[in-house]
Amino acid sequence: MSLFNVFNISGSAMSAQAQRLNTVASNLANADSATSANGTPYKSKQVVFSATPTGSPDASGVKVLKVIEDNSPAKVVYDPKHPLANDKGYVTMPNVNVTEEMVNMISASRAYQNNVETMNAAKTMLLKTLTIGQQ
Amino acid sequence: MLNRLDEALSFHQNALRVRGQRQELIAANIANADTPNFKARDIDFKAAMQSAVAGINKNAFQAAKTSPLHLDGVRASSSNTSTAPGEPLFRPVIQGSVDGNTVDMDVERNQFADNGIRYEASLTLINAQLKQMLAALQSS
Numbered sequence: 001m002s003l004f005n006v007f008n009i010s011g012s013a014m015s016a017q018a019q020r021l022n023t024v025a026s027n028l029a030n031a032d033s034a035t036s037a038n039g040t041p042y043k044s045k046q047v048v049f050s051a052t053p054t055g056s057p058d059a060s061g062v063k064v065l066k067v068i069e070d071n072s073p074a075k076v077v078y079d080p081k082h083p084l085a086n087d088k089g090y091v092t093m094p095n096v097n098v099t100e101e102m103v104n105m106i107s108a109s110r111a112y113q114n115n116v117e118t119m120n121a122a123k124t125m126l127l128k129t130l131t132i133g134q135q
Numbered sequence: 136m137l138n139r140l141d142e143a144l145s146f147h148q149n150a151l152r153v154r155g156q157r158q159e160l161i162a163a164n165i166a167n168a169d170t171p172n173f174k175a176r177d178i179d180f181k182a183a184m185q186s187a188v189a190g191i192n193k194n195a196f197q198a199a200k201t202s203p204l205h206l207d208g209v210r211a212s213s214s215n216t217s218t219a220p221g222e223p224l225f226r227p228v229i230q231g232s233v234d235g236n237t238v239d240m241d242v243e244r245n246q247f248a249d250n251g252i253r254y255e256a257s258l259t260l261i262n263a264q265l266k267q268m269l270a271a272l273q274s275s
Contacts (some may be wrong), residue, residue, distance in 0.1 A: 002152075002159040009159065013166030020169075058156075058223050059163035062170055070212040111169055114240070118162045121251050127160070128258055129151070133265050 005055040006122035010115040012054055012061030017112040019064050020047045024105045029070040034084050042094040044070035070095055149187040154254040157168045160223055164238050171249040172235040183221025250255045
């Protein structure tokens with residue numbers, strides 16, 4: 001029954017968008033992490049979505065294909081008092097673009113809401129289908 | 136007798152099935168609104184409905200053949216066309232995006248709401264038809 005598959009499709013999209021929101025949270029939280037476990041500044045992370053077959057061959061859900069590290073150049077800030085500053089007084093800060101991440105956050109949250117609504121609509125339709133023939 | 140009752144309900148039964156399939160496709164479009172290179176798809180409801188009523192839909196029941204003397208189902212005669220009526224088609228692109236995604240959320244939301252309402256309309260009609268049948272059966 002195709003309407004049941006809507007739950008799989010919307011559910012896969014919701015978990016993918018939640019993972020995207022997770023990376024946004026990680027990026028924003030680490031926007032000022034000048035160092036990390038391997039000693040280098042934190043690198044911005046981005047998810048890559050991919051359509052994946054879910055149940056029926058015609059309609060596809062979403063999955064997170066991979067999480068990539070943004071290789072754009074790191075921000076260099078002049079702060080001689082910083083413990084990690086080099087000889088000239090510059091500190092390498094993460095390449096997190098806060099504006100971009102805020103936009104990403106809103107986009108992920110709206111997409112999540114859309115899929116919740118889709119799922120609710122399918123649920124209402126299925127429940128109504130169950131009442132066929134009842135007086 | 137039961138055959139006739141079944142025939143009376145089969146139109147709306149087909150309508151519900153095609154509406155359900157369409158709802159699933161539109162849900163997939165909404166789910167993939169952020170997937171790079173995803174192309175939005177939809178079915179031509181008129182063609183899908185016509186083929187469903189004519190009994191040449193791809194999900195039609197097909198019996199297993201255990202002898203060459205067995206007859207083919209309806210499906211075999213219509214399967215050689217490239218796009219069977221009612222197959223999912225790609226939506227025309229109005230405003231393409233840089234990542235190759237062609238999902239337009241406004242269109243999808245409209246179609247999703249529209250399709251849902253029409254699904255419920257079919258349900259209402261089926262219910263009315265059932266009531267009519269019961270009234271005819273029970274009149275004394």
